[in-house]
Amino acid sequence: MTQNKVTPAQGKLGILVVGCGAVSTTFITGVLMARKGLTKPVGSMTQYDKIRVGRGADARYLHYADIVPLAKLDDIVFGCWDVYPQNAYQAAMYAEVLKEKDIEPVRDELEKIVPMPAAFDKNYAKRLDGDNVKCSMVRSSSAGLQGKNGQCSMPTRWQMVEMLRKDIQQFKAANDCARVVVLWAASTEIYVPVCESVHYQLSDLEAAMKADDREHVAPSMCYAYAALSEGAPFIMGAPNTTVDIPAMWQLAEQTKMPIAGKDFKTGQTLVKSGFAPIIGTRCLGLNGWFSTNILGNRDGLVLDEPANFRTKEVSKLSTLETILKPDVQPDLYGHGNDEDTQYYHKVRINYYPPRNDNKEGWDNIDIFGWMGYPMQIKINFLCRDSILAAPLCLDLCLLSDLAARAGRFGIQRFLSFFLKSPMHDYTQGEEAVNHLYQQYTMLKNAIREMGGYEPDEEID
Numbered sequence: 001m002t003q004n005k006v007t008p009a010q011g012k013l014g015i016l017v018v019g020c021g022a023v024s025t026t027f028i029t030g031v032l033m034a035r036k037g038l039t040k041p042v043g044s045m046t047q048y049d050k051i052r053v054g055r056g057a058d059a060r061y062l063h064y065a066d067i068v069p070l071a072k073l074d075d076i077v078f079g080c081w082d083v084y085p086q087n088a089y090q091a092a093m094y095a096e097v098l099k100e101k102d103i104e105p106v107r108d109e110l111e112k113i114v115p116m117p118a119a120f121d122k123n124y125a126k127r128l129d130g131d132n133v134k135c136s137m138v139r140s141s142s143a144g145l146q147g148k149n150g151q152c153s154m155p156t157r158w159q160m161v162e163m164l165r166k167d168i169q170q171f172k173a174a175n176d177c178a179r180v181v182v183l184w185a186a187s188t189e190i191y192v193p194v195c196e197s198v199h200y201q202l203s204d205l206e207a208a209m210k211a212d213d214r215e216h217v218a219p220s221m222c223y224a225y226a227a228l229s230e231g232a233p234f235i236m237g238a239p240n241t242t243v244d245i246p247a248m249w250q251l252a253e254q255t256k257m258p259i260a261g262k263d264f265k266t267g268q269t270l271v272k273s274g275f276a277p278i279i280g281t282r283c284l285g286l287n288g289w290f291s292t293n294i295l296g297n298r299d300g301l302v303l304d305e306p307a308n309f310r311t312k313e314v315s316k317l318s319t320l321e322t323i324l325k326p327d328v329q330p331d332l333y334g335h336g337n338d339e340d341t342q343y344y345h346k347v348r349i350n351y352y353p354p355r356n357d358n359k360e361g362w363d364n365i366d367i368f369g370w371m372g373y374p375m376q377i378k379i380n381f382l383c384r385d386s387i388l389a390a391p392l393c394l395d396l397c398l399l400s401d402l403a404a405r406a407g408r409f410g411i412q413r414f415l416s417f418f419l420k421s422p423m424h425d426y427t428q429g430e431e432a433v434n435h436l437y438q439q440y441t442m443l444k445n446a447i448r449e450m451g452g453y454e455p456d457e458e459i460d
């Protein structure tokens with residue numbers, strides 16, 4: 001064991017969540033209930049998992065907090081931003097994920113979490129129409145939105161950054177926080193393709209923000225820029241492009257802050273990244289994988305818009321490609337009719353209000369075996385979206401805060417375990433690791449290393 005150089009988790013940890021919707025309120029309510037001893041944080045690796053440290057006769061299985069200094073649930077203070085003004089209690093009731101009996105005991109605390117006005121651009125989520133949005137005052141009424149305090153218009157992207165930085169500073173001071181983490185659990189924005197002239201260099205991104213380039217700079221980029229500039233790690237829980245661009249990696253390096261994303265790996269993709277290795281490990285062939293879902297919450301509503309769904313689709317499709325590779329095993333994965341180069345992979349999300357947050361996913365997997373004989377596998381997952389996402393929020397926040405105290409900055413690959421399309425340096429041809437068990441090894445080794453133990457690849 002070597003010297004542990006991680007700064008202790010002293011003082012309060014502010015968790016500022018972008019979005020006060022189903023995922024955020026389920027996460028926040030669960031943490032508040034757990035620290036009162038009224039529920040258990042089931043599904044959270046940081047609260048339950050045990051990792052082996054040492055080998056042979058020296059082997060011990062320890063919780064993460066016994067290996068590295070993690071922030072305690074009692075030390076967390078929550079804040080948020082949202083387009084809608086409802087406090088976290090009202091938002092939790094609206095989301096209808098949790099029963100009233102699981103919300104009421106922490107009602108007072110939830111009511112105090114009132115969303116700060118959002119940095120929002122309706123073009124990025126057309127189905128949302130809340131008015132709790134940031135605005136900048138203008139003289140002419142023809143210039144834009146009607147704000148609460150008179151005539152106002154959407155701030156420029158750079159003004160958004162400045163306003164968000166102030167929010168973070170004020171939240172930190174008002175709540176006496178030693179550290180802050182910013183987590184995006186807001187709606188999926190429309191697809192923003194990476195544009196080399198804007199997204200590759202930090203100076204270009206800053207120039208675009210100052211020029212109010214609304215096409216290439218999504219509001220989420222303003223949150224990320226503000227967080228990193230304020231010394232807060234930033235986590236992207238949606239599939240948005242946001243921090244998945246070299247300019248943001250540069251900012252994270254400059255500010256020495258960790259970043260992670262994209263898209264919480266919850267239901268169908270969790271199953272996919274855990275199940276695909278069964279096919280790959282036994283050298284079975286794949287002709288096609290069709291995944292569909294029905295979902296009726298506000299997330300589903302936003303994703304019903306094709307431009308928003310495109311962002312999700314790209315994220316969900318990326319999972320299989322790095323696990324079952326046609327170029328490595330053309331006989332097994334080079335078939336199908338996806339441009340005749342590989343198996344057919346299709347993902348659909350259908351907005352269906354009666355199901356609300358209780359998403360139902362179907363997977364039909366067409367595999368083939370010995371001498372090419374076809375077989376089918378069907379998976380029907382009746383899940384609860386936010387119940388699966390909440391523990392990931394907790395783990396991503398606690399582990400990003402840990403990484404910052406351990407002096408780790410830039411893309412945190414060990415957090416891929418929690419994410420559907422993990423960040424990786426695509427400019428250097430790096431491939432994301434999507435295989436669930438390889439991701440788990442990366443996670444365990446990062447914890448071991450930060451705890452001063454040797455990394456290893458032994459399976460247990």
Ligand SMILES: NC(=O)c1ccc[n+]([C@@H]2O[C@H](COP(=O)([O-])OP(=O)(O)OC[C@H]3O[C@@H](n4cnc5c(N)ncnc54)[C@H](O)[C@@H]3O)[C@@H](O)[C@H]2O)c1
Nearest residue numbers: 019021022023082118185186187188238264266298299385
């Ligand atoms: N639940 C899951 O299993 C899961 C898995 C992966 C990713 N996600 C992603 O997590 C995100 C949250 O999901 P949800 O079910 O809580 O959705 P939700 O619609 O209930 O909540 C999202 C909230 O974000 C707010 N919002 C939108 N743009 C904003 C902005 N610019 N600033 C501040 N607030 C903004 C909306 O008003 C809304 O209240 C979605 O992007 C979803 O795709 C969820």
